[in-house]
Amino acid sequence: MPVDHEDPCTMMRRTAKESREAIKQLRKRIDKLTEDIAVLKQQAHPDQRAIAALERQLADRGDQLASDELSLSTLEDVISENC
DSSP states (O other), X not given: OOOTXXXXXXXXXXXXXXXXXXXXXXXXXXXXXXXXXXHXXXXXXXXXXXXXXXXXXXXXXXXXXXXXXXXXXXHHHHHXXXX
C-alpha cells in the first residue's frame, strides 16, 4: 500500500518486497495443487473431472507465476540501475 510522500526508489523497493511475498504465496498454492492432484491420482477410482479442474488451476497459476517473476525481475533491474 502506497505511503504518502514516498520517493520513487522507496516505492519500487516496497513494491518488489510485496511482489516477492506474493510469489512465495503463489508457489505455496502451486505446491498444494500439485499435492492434491497426486492424492487424487493415487485413489482406486480417481475423479477425472476433479483432476482436470485442478490441473487447469495449476496451469493458470503456473502462467501467473511466470508473469509475476518476469515483472519482479524487470522491477529489480530498474531498481539496481536507478537507485
